[in-house]
Amino acid sequence: MTQSPPSAPSAAVRFEHVSKTYRSGQVQALQDVSFDIRPGEFFGLLGPNGAGKTSLISILAGLSQPSAGRVTVLGHDVQRDYAAARRALGLVPQELVFDPFFNVRETLEIQSGYFGVKNNGAWIDELLENLGLADKAKANMRQLSGGMKRRVLVAQALVHRPPVIVLDEPTAGVDVELRQTLWAFIARLNKEGHTVLLTTHYLEEAEALCQRIAMLKGGRLVALKATSELLAGTAQTMLRFKTDAALPPALAAQARVTGRLVQIKAHHATEVEQLLAQLRQAQVGVEDLEIGRADLEDVFLDIMQAPAPAQGGL
Numbered sequence: 537m538t539q540s541p542p543s544a545p546s547a548a549v550r551f552e553h554v555s556k557t558y559r560s561g562q563v564q565a566l567q568d569v570s571f572d573i574r575p576g577e578f579f580g581l582l583g584p585n586g587a588g589k590t591s592l593i594s595i596l597a598g599l600s601q602p603s604a605g606r607v608t609v610l611g612h613d614v615q616r617d618y619a620a621a622r623r624a625l626g627l628v629p630q631e632l633v634f635d636p637f638f639n640v641r642e643t644l645e646i647q648s649g650y651f652g653v654k655n656n657g658a659w660i661d662e663l664l665e666n667l668g669l670a671d672k673a674k675a676n677m678r679q680l681s682g683g684m685k686r687r688v689l690v691a692q693a694l695v696h697r698p699p700v701i702v703l704d705e706p707t708a709g710v711d712v713e714l715r716q717t718l719w720a721f722i723a724r725l726n727k728e729g730h731t732v733l734l735t736t737h738y739l740e741e742a743e744a745l746c747q748r749i750a751m752l753k754g755g756r757l758v759a760l761k762a763t764s765e766l767l768a769g770t771a772q773t774m775l776r777f778k779t780d781a782a783l784p785p786a787l788a789a790q791a792r793v794t795g796r797l798v799q800i801k802a803h804h805a806t807e808v809e810q811l812l813a814q815l816r817q818a819q820v821g822v823e824d825l826e827i828g829r830a831d832l833e834d835v836f837l838d839i840m841q842a843p844a845p846a847q848g849g850l
Contacts, residue, residue: 547572548610555569556755567754569588575731576726579733580734580746584840591755601615610699626696640688647696648695650696651696653696653697659697660691667687667721702733703736742832763832774800775812776798801834
C-alpha cells in the first residue's frame with residue numbers, strides 16, 4: 537500500500553497558550569497567548585514597549601523558554617525539535633550584534649557554515665546586491681555605519697534561505713534608503729512564499745505591508761484581525777491640520793498633538809463642521825487641513841486605551 541506524503545503544516549508559526557514569567561513568577565510578561573501565522577503570510581506583531589513582543593520573539597527563536605505553552609515553526613517544536621525549528625527561522629534582532637574580526641562577506645560565509653549550507657556564493661552575492669552591501673563586501677564590520685551593520689544583520693538572517701523570516705524592529709533608527717531597500721527585498725521574498733513576522737513601532741509600515749496584525753498589551757493578546765478589518769472597524773473621521781496656536785481647552789482635551797500636527801476625531805460630517813467652527817471662533821489659524829479616515833495608528837491607540845478583552849473574546 538502506497539503511503540501518501542505528509543501534509544504541509546497548517547501554520548508557519550503557532551503559539552499555543554504561551555505564558556512567560558520572570559523573577560520567580562513576580563513579573564508576568566506573557567499571559568496565555570495563542571495565535572497562528574499562516575504559510576506565506578506577512579504578519580504584524582504590534583504593541584507598546586513592555587507589551588511582551590520581545591519575550592514572544594525570544595521564545596520563538598529558542599532564546600528563552602516559556603513558563604507554559606508551546607511554540608512551533610512549520611510543525612517543529614522550538615524546544616523539543618530545536619535544530620529543525622531554527623533552520624526554518626531567520627531572525628533579524630533589534631540589537632546591533634556583530635563580530636569585529638571579519639569583513640562582510642566572511643561574516644555571511646561563516647553564517648552559512650553554521651547552518652551547513654555549502655556553495656552559497658551566488659546567494660550571498662544576491663543578498664549583498666539587494667541590500668546595498670556589494671561595495672562593502674570586503675569592509676571590516678567595525679568600519680560600517682549603524683545602518684550598514686543593520687543591513688548585514690538582515691543578510692545574516694536570510695543567508696540560509698529560511699522559509700520563516702522574523703524582523704524585530706528592523707528599521708529602528710535607520711535611514712529612508714535602507715527602509716525602501718529592505719522592504720522591496722522582503723516583499724519580493726514574501727511573494728516567493730516566505731512567511732514574514734514583523735514587529736515595528738512604525739505603524740505606517742505595518743499598515744502598508746502586513747496582511748494580518750496581532751496586538752499585545754500587558755502580555756495579553758488584545759487584537760487579531762486582517763489589517764483591512766482593523767481599519768474598516770472604525771467609522772471615525774480624522775481632522776488633521778497644522779497650527780502654531782494653542783487650542784481651546786475643549787479641543788485640546790480630545791486632540792492628539794505631535795509638534796505642529798493636530799489630529800482630532802470626528803464621527804460624522806456635522807461634527808467636522810462643529811470642530812471647524814470652534815477653531816474659527818478661537819481664532820486658531822490652521823495649515824494643510826485634511827479630512828480623512830482613521831489610520832492604523834488611530835486604531836492602535838484606541839485598542840491600547842480600551843480595557844483589555846477576555847482572551848477568548850478575540
